[in-house]
Amino acid sequence: MADNGATRSWWGWGTAEGALDPLETDALVQRVSGMLPDADLTAHEPPDVGVDALPAVRVEAPASLADLCSTDPVDRAAHTHGKAYRDVVRNLRGDLAHAPDVVVRPRTERDVVDVLDWCSRAGVAVIPYGGGSSVVGGVEARLEGDYAGAVSLDVTAMDRVLEVDRTSRAARIQAGVLGPHLEGQLRPYDLTLRHFPQSFEFSTLGGWLATRAGGHFATLHTHIDDLTESLRVVSPYGVGESRRLPGSGAGPSPDRMFLGSEGTLGVITEAWMRLQDRPRWRAGTSVHFDGWESAVAATREVAQSALHPANCRLLDPAEAYLNAGATVGGGVLVLGFESADHPVDVALARAVEICRDHGGVPTDDGSTGGATDSGATARDASASAWRSSFLRMPYQRDALAARSVIAETFETATTWDRFPALHAAITEAATAAITEVCGVGVVTCRFTHVYPDGPAPYYGVYAAGRWDSLVGQWDEVKAAVSEAIITHGGTITHHHAVGRDHRPWYAQQRPEPFAAALAAVKRTLDPAGILNPGVLL
CATH class of the missing domain: 3.30.43.10 (Uridine Diphospho-n-acetylenolpyruvylglucosamine Reductase, domain 2)
Structure with a gap:
């Protein structure tokens, strides 16, 4: 069962009740038929x-x-x-x-x-x-x-907020709690974890911690790491708990050893998490650009401006058209700001001014809205259309998979100076692989997170597949893209974790002394090697 009482789908995303209805399915099939006219x-x-x-x-x-x-x-x-x-x-x-x-x-x-x-x-x-x-x-x-x-x-039966420290804005939370149930337990305190990955409704705090998940928000506290105060972990070696502190310089961080360990070193059972007051002010808009390079330059300047937008999502023309219904030459930058302390219209106005300096045209002057748990900040047509599509994307992916369409994503991160070369290499590798194994397809790009020193681009692939060989076709595309990422200085994953599928490229990315140290920790904490074998190591 899902947290809201609906029936979880055993084979696909989310709930059986949340799957595309006939009207949504027909509209999706029509769009795909136009994009991939020869697809079965x-x-x-x-x-x-x-x-x-x-x-x-x-x-x-x-x-x-x-x-x-x-x-x-x-x-x-x-x-x-x-x-x-x-x-x-x-x-x-x-x-x-x-x-x-x-x-x-x-x-x-x-x-x-x-x-x-x-x-x-x-x-x-x-x-x-x-x-x-x-x-x-x-x-x-x-x-x-x-x-x-x-x-x-x-671990989803272990799903309670056990203790709230309102003074320090922190809470002790069991790892099995799903996102909506977690926020529901924090709401009476007017607090929020403010971590909203796309999987929010169907993922747990422990999963976010074990995979170093990224949330919806584009700047500042982008990863769950930033919100972690201390962890409690059970391993075959024993139970360990780090000390609750706002910060510490006492040697390597014990929490960092388990953040991103993906269940290979221990099972996270509880965590003290840093909370925030629930936002009261929001403002947002979308900005259209005629050129991709100018859109990227504007996004970089906003990321480096210390304005810290909650949403700073750049969609390339294909992504903007497919998932936001916007026709643009260069891209759409979805901007949003929020605060629990003060109005944010001034910050939005300055971000729009930066975009105008790069030729951007805002769709409106921004608007405010009430607080929601979805992380929504902007209310203009393009942003609202993209947000609605964003929440439905996994269900759309399932419907396309059932119709032999390859519809999948991959993500990375790099520094701003390396992004043009990396973007070109990824696009070329994906396009060539799609042409070879599928014949025709589309590659899209958006920025999910931006940092002062670089973006986290997120790519979508849509291609006509063959029912009997869909997995093999996707694996070939994924391998080609992964090689391009590693060769051109990106990370094999920004927020999706390593698992078993990324492990060959993770082995190339991590320094060898670190790999040896990680293996030694694994042998100490899990001497029988039973914990998630094949992941990371």
Whole structure:
């Protein structure tokens, strides 16, 4: 079940009730037909899931854990993959070869300790699982090594805000809480974590921490790292908790060791998180540009201006047309500001002035709106259209996957001086790979986050695929793009994590001494090697 009582889709994104309705589907198919006129858009339905559709269960939990365990076929199927394009396609095709043997839902930290003790003794792999929204193979029991079986450790029953420190604006929160339930528990205190990834509705605090997730907001506190005060982690070695401090110079940070560890070093059970007062003032607009280079230059100047917009999302012409309904020559910059303390119209006016200096034309003078949990800041037509599309994108992706269309994304980050070369290399590599394996397709780009020293570009690929070879086709495109990213100085991931799918390129990106140190930490904390084997290492 979803946090709001709706039924979670076992094979695709979100809830069954949230999937595209017939009108949305028809409109989407018409748009894709115009973009990919030769595509075979025959719809494929997900298979029924029964015992025969899954591998046999290989392990049995101890009697003391039995009431936490499920071997229900649909439950196992729902925990087999994450929510990447290749995951959805494999689910649609009934490829559930890596299904976990047992889904275990601990209710307390003691339960987590007991599960890790059992699995360490029995040689059973443990795949920590929050909302299951991984798009990099991070929650899949695609095991390397000799394991007796695999357990999906679903922590979503541990979902309470345990303590609120209103004076320090912080809260102690269990890791299994989903985004909406977390914000609902903070609302009576007029506080917010202010972390809204696209997966907000279907992802957990522990997942955000374990993957160093990026939120909706484009500047300042962009990653969950920035909001973390302390962590409590259970590993086979023992339970560890860092001290609550606003900052510390006492050696390497213990929190940093677990932030981004993706369940390979331990299971995050609780965290003290830095909170903020809920925003009262908002203002935003969109700015249209005739040239891409001038749009990028304006975005860079805004990022370096210390204005700190909450939203500073640059859409290239293809992205603006497909997902915001705007026809522009160079791009659309969606700007938004918010504050709990003061009006933000002056900051917006200065950002618009910067854009005008680069030839940008704002759609209006900005507007204010009430607080929402979606992170929305701008209310003009382009921004509203893009935001609506942004929230529906995963459902649209599922509908396209069912019709043999490759519709997937990848992201990176680089410095401003390297961006033109990296952007050209990525676009060329993606276009060439699409042409070779699909024949025709479209590559789009947007900036999700911007820093004073560089942007985080996020690319979309839309191409006509073949039902029998969709996963292989996407893998070829992804490999070509990943090589271009690493070769031209980008990061293999800005906020999607490493998982199993990014690991070959992560190995090229990280320094070798660090890799050796990480492996040593893994051997110490997880001597039996049961925690999410194959991820990171």
